[in-house]
Amino acid sequence: MTRMTEAASRLVTGWTRWYTAGLPAPVRERRRAEISADIHGQFEDARSRGERPAVTAALMLSRLARGARHDLAWRHEIDRPARLARWQARRAGWTAVVLLLTLAAGVAWLGTGLSLRAGADRQPLRLAALAARQLATGSPPGSVLPPSIGLAASPGPFLMVFDRRYHLLASSGRLGSRAPVLPSGVFAWAAQHGQDRVTWEPQPGLREATVVEPYGGPHPGFVVAAQSLGSVSGLQLAFGWGIGGSLLVLIMISLLLARLLPTRTRPFRPVR
Amino acid sequence: MRRRKGELLPIELAILAAGIDLAAAGEPGFYGFGIARKIRDASSARQLTAHGTLYKALARLEQAGLLVSSWEDPGAAVTEGRPRRRLYRVTPSGEEAVAASQQQRAHLAPRPGLGLAPS
Numbered sequence: 001m002t003r004m005t006e007a008a009s010r011l012v013t014g015w016t017r018w019y020t021a022g023l024p025a026p027v028r029e030r031r032r033a034e035i036s037a038d039i040h041g042q043f044e045d046a047r048s049r050g051e052r053p054a055v056t057a058a059l060m061l062s063r064l065a066r067g068a069r070h071d072l073a074w075r076h077e078i079d080r081p082a083r084l085a086r087w088q089a090r091r092a093g094w095t096a097v098v099l100l101l102t103l104a105a106g107v108a109w110l111g112t113g114l115s116l117r118a119g120a121d122r123q124p125l126r127l128a129a130l131a132a133r134q135l136a137t138g139s140p141p142g143s144v145l146p147p148s149i150g151l152a153a154s155p156g157p158f159l160m161v162f163d164r165r166y167h168l169l170a171s172s173g174r175l176g177s178r179a180p181v182l183p184s185g186v187f188a189w190a191a192q193h194g195q196d197r198v199t200w201e202p203q204p205g206l207r208e209a210t211v212v213e214p215y216g217g218p219h220p221g222f223v224v225a226a227q228s229l230g231s232v233s234g235l236q237l238a239f240g241w242g243i244g245g246s247l248l249v250l251i252m253i254s255l256l257l258a259r260l261l262p263t264r265t266r267p268f269r270p271v272r
Numbered sequence: 273m274r275r276r277k278g279e280l281l282p283i284e285l286a287i288l289a290a291g292i293d294l295a296a297a298g299e300p301g302f303y304g305f306g307i308a309r310k311i312r313d314a315s316s317a318r319q320l321t322a323h324g325t326l327y328k329a330l331a332r333l334e335q336a337g338l339l340v341s342s343w344e345d346p347g348a349a350v351t352e353g354r355p356r357r358r359l360y361r362v363t364p365s366g367e368e369a370v371a372a373s374q375q376q377r378a379h380l381a382p383r384p385g386l387g388l389a390p391s
Contacts, residue, residue, distance in 0.1 A: 012323065034304050034327060036355040041305030042320065044354075059320065067324025074328040 001043065001053075008057035009039050012064050019075045027078055087259055094258040098251055105247040113236050120209035120232045121197055123157050127225035128195075128213040131159055136217035141170035144223075148172045151180060151206060155228035162187070163221040173226065175202055186212045187222050200226060207233065280373050283321065283329045286311050288338060288370045291362040301344070301359030304330065330360060338366035 001009070016035045020028040039060070046056040131144040141161035149156050151173050158173030160180075166187050171179035180202035190196040190212040200210040208226040215223055280288070290310040294302045302310070304327060308320045333339040341360045349356040362370075 016323075030358065031327065033356060034358050035323060037303055037357045038305040038308070038323065040354045041303070041309070045305070045309055059318075063320055063322045064324075065322075066319075067322025067326070067328075070322065070324030070328040072324075074324065074331060078331075 002057075004057040005043065005053045005060070008060040009043075012039055012060060015064055015068070015071070019071050022082070023075070023079060024082055083259070090258040094254060097254050101247060101250050101254070105243050109240055109243045112239050116232050116235055116239075117199075117209070117229075120227065120229055121211060123227050124209055124211040124225035125197075127157055127159055128211040128223050131161070131223045131225065132213050132215035135161065135215040135219075135221070135223060138218055145170055145172040148174065151175050151202060151208070151228070155230050157225060157227040160224040160226075161221060162224065163219065166222070169221065175206075182210075182212075182224060186210075190214055190222060199229065280369060281329070283325060284333055284338075285370065285373055286314075287326075287329055287333060288362055288366050290314060291339070291360060292367060292370060295362060301342075301361050303344075303357035303359055306357075307360070333366065334360070338363055338369055 012035065013032075016032055020031050022028075023031075042060060042063075043056065045051075046053075046059075127146070134144045135141065144161065145159050146157060149158050149172065151158070152175065158171070160171040160173065160182070161169045163169055166184050168179055173180060182200065182202075186196045186198055191214050194214070196212040198210050198212070200208045202208065207229040209229050209232070210224060210226040212222055212224050215221060287307055290307050291302055293314075294306070294310060299306075305320075307330075308326055312318075312320050330339065330341075334341055339360045340363055341358050344357045344359050346356055
């Protein structure tokens with residue numbers, strides 16, 4: 001056997017090993033053995049006819065190339081019951097993988113959402129604490145306010161100061177031409193627990209991370225600091241789409257692997 | 273190639289016809305390459321039937337009951353120092369199918385005086 005015929009033989013046996021991989025052992029071994037006998041027969045025939053090795057190698061590769069689509073069609077037909085059996089055997093495992101992936105995605109989405117939301121409280125917490133300290137020392141309500149903003153147009157922080165009967169004393173936030181109205185229930189909760197953190201929606205689509213804190217001093221009352229959740233909502237939405245898309249891709253990949261991955265087979269010993 | 277029920281493809285007919293010839297010549301069974309060589313020699317072609325085409329057709333004919341196959345005696349392969357062969361035989365159904373197919377082809381062949389003539 002020359003290097004050319006050896007290479008042709010290796011290609012044919014390699015191809016056969018590939019397209020029979022994962023088939024039931026009797027079917028797989030039969031086809032491989034038949035191809036082995038065929039290769040040997042072709043070499044013997046070529047030798048008896050005095051055919052040049054290069055021609056034999058070319059003819060053998062031609063047989064491989066011309067029949068490749070039939071090999072694949074045969075494989076597809078033969079493998080149909082095995083594919084079904086493999087899928088049935090792997091379906092439970094695949095379902096568990098999908099459930100785990102969905103659970104992990106849900107935990108990641110929820111955890112990140114909560115973390116983003118908690119992070120949005122930082123600035124209002126700082127503002128409320130600072131203002132409460134100044135008000136407790138007798139500073140007038142108007143002096144503790146940051147620059148005035150319109151809530152609908154600006155995502156920046158704003159502050160509101162109330163007396164102990166929940167009457168508004170000063171506000172740096174405006175909704176139209178008036179100060180936004182805060183539900184009075186939050187004052188009672190803050191008075192009882194020392195602080196309240198809520199998501200406040202002063203008008204539909206306008207969500208604010210809000211901190212309510214009571215203050216003492218000569219004229220006690222409540223300070224309310226808030227900041228728009230617009231950017232946080234955008235991040236939460238983008239993250240949700242990212243996680244949802246990744247989950248879908250992972251489910252598709254796991255489905256393809258579960259359906260298409262062949263089982264392990266014994267090595268194919270080519271003809272020498 | 274799309275075919276009608278019971279109709280044999282040219283490669284299937286060639287395999288069965290070659291198998292019948294080999295049996296008539298005293299060979300009890302034929303293996304894959306043996307049939308490819310017989311078909312090549314019978315048609316004076318240079319090319320052998322492709323592996324995929326040949327073995328897919330053999331599998332289809334066996335499934336249809338037109339061929340049967342079995343492994344040859346391992347001793348024969350060992351003695352001759354070659355891989356063991358899967359030997360095929362044409363069944364009586366296979367012989368009938370070839371006869372029917374040949375009859376049908378003869379019936380469909382153009383006969384003098386029939387067919388369209390230029391106007």
